Amino acid sequence: MALTKFSPIFKRSLKTNPIKSCISFLTNGNIYDLAIVGGGIVGLATAREIKIRFPHLNLVVLEKEKDLSRHQSGHNSGVIHAGIYYPPGSLKAKLCVEGLRLSYIYADEKKIPYRKCGKLIVAVEEHEIPKLDDLISRATINKVPGIQMVSADEIPQIEPHCRGLRAIYSPETGIIDWRQVALSYAKDFESAGGVIYTDFQADHFTEVMNADFPISIRRKIDNSSSNIPEVTCKYVIACAGLQSDVVAMKTGCSKHPKIVPFRGDYLLLKEEKCHLIKGNIYPVPDPRFPFLGVHFTPRIDGSVWLGPNAILSFKREGYGKFDISPKDTLDFLFYPGLLKIAWRFFGIGMKEIYRSIFLSNQVKLLQKYVPELQVSDVTRGPSGVRAQALSPQGNLVDDFVFDHGDGPVGKRVLNVRNAPSPAATSSLSIARMIVDRASEEYGLSSQK
Structure with a gap:
């Protein structure tokens, strides 16, 4: 799938600057106070925050892909959530409202385009109304x-083509x-002096005999074009997204x-039908799942x-329906938690697969909210893959999770273990919060 388009002024940040890498190597020998593993939005926000607060520290971001933000940060609905x-x-409630x-x-400071188009969470069945009441209490x-509750008559005033029994409206x-x-x-x-190495898959974390910089991070040996085989540092913050459990164990x-x-597959509304949707339209979510359901997103x-829908992917970073990684598949198929949740939600999972195959079935679900929508109005669109943390008991972990390890390396590593939407x-x-911790x-x- 093609990546989300971005402004040309940001292209410089996508790849390692060879001149800057050379200067960094000559001046500090790839020795850093702190390394951030993962060049997605959480890793980059963390690196930025540390550099702002502790400008004297030597910091490096290590990203395994050739570009930054290739995965969850670049394959999502693009919604600024309000915390409902x-x-x-x-943590999700506190950090989302603050975020x-x-x-x-x-966005205002950096002149990054955005639009406060609002969101409706629409109840279309009577049994959904009590859930809507619970949601507005939470909010x-x-x-x-x-945040406000709106009646069936008020819904079309916000979204002219939407219908429902009642809805929560979030103007922010x-x-x-x-x-x-x-x-x-x-x-x-980078402007503050931080270093970013792309094409650097952190593969080995070992203790070295250096009292000041005791952690060695070695790059995976493959066909990478990176000329940086290793960095040494005092501390590590791992924000590895879809690879977070892999990095944590290492x-x-x-x-x-x-x-x-x-994996979540999207449909695209044809250009001549985009007038049907003004803002975000969401269903009332099933409280058993951390997924928010199929929604309309401008x-x-x-x-x-x-x-999107939500279907088990057989590759951590596989965006195509037939993308399969035997290693990834075996890794989670034999995890006891997956077997338990698969058995518990087998019927729901099969419905998701059915809807992903038959376009008309997916559109039928969407027509509950926008009756004018027709199968001929949509085409198949892009896909994203969400990292969902799962416990051994088969429970979907529904909050942000951070932890440390044991031993000489683990105690110096702070891992972001679960950071799904609204990360x-x-x-x-x-x-x-990470930098405070x-x-x-x-x-x-803050001083040398």
Whole structure:
């Protein structure tokens, strides 16, 4: 699938600058105070935040792909979430509401295009109304700005082509290109003196006999064009997304929770039908799942995406229906938690697969919200893969998770183990929390 388009001013941040890499190697021998593993939106936001607070520290971001933000940060709905869904007191609730405010401030400061188009969460069945009441109670406790309940008659005033029994309206929900935001974080980081190495897959984390810089991170030996085989550092923050459990285990951390990839396929509304949708239209979510259901999402480029569904992917970073990695598949198929959840939700999983195959079935679901929609109005669109953490008991982990490992390396590594949606919206607030924790645990100082 083609990557989300981005502004040419950010292209410089996508690849390792060979001159800068050479200068970095000559001046510090690839020795750093702290290495951030993962060049997605959370890793880049964290690197930026550390550099802002501790400008004297030598920092490096290690990204395994040739470009930054290739996966979840570049394959998502592009929604700026307001914090409606998340249990009060959870990290998601706190960090999303804070992240909403910070995201708009940052986008204004950097002149990154966005649109506050709002969101409707629409009940189309009577049994969904109590769930809608629960959601607005959560949103009120979470202090989501501007949230309100609207009647069936008021829904068309907000979305002329939408129908429902009742809906929650969130005027502060918006849309943005999150990859463009991530690349802007990278630009900030590099401008402040940070170093980014792409094409560097961190594969071995070992202790070395250096009291000041005791961790060696070696790159995976493959056909990579990277000329940087190793970096040495004091501390590591791993924000590895779909590879977070793999990286965590390599640093001496627990194998739990396991990352299970779920592919989501989108439909595209044909250009002549995009007038049907003004803002985000979401269903009332099933509380058993962390997925928000098939929804209507306008994009910054003027297109409208419908979806996604949620289907088990047989490759961590496989965006095609037939992308299979035997290694990835065996890795999670024999995980006890997956067998338990597969048995529990077998029927729902089969419905998702059926809808992904038959376009008319997917459109039938969408017609509950926009009756005018026809099969002829849509085409198949892009796909994304979501990293979903799963416990050994077969429970979907529904909050952000961070942990440390044991031993000489593990105790110096902070792992972001689960950061699904709304991680993009929350990226700046997550970064602040990570840096607060790293500052306390690692004794980082604002002075040399």
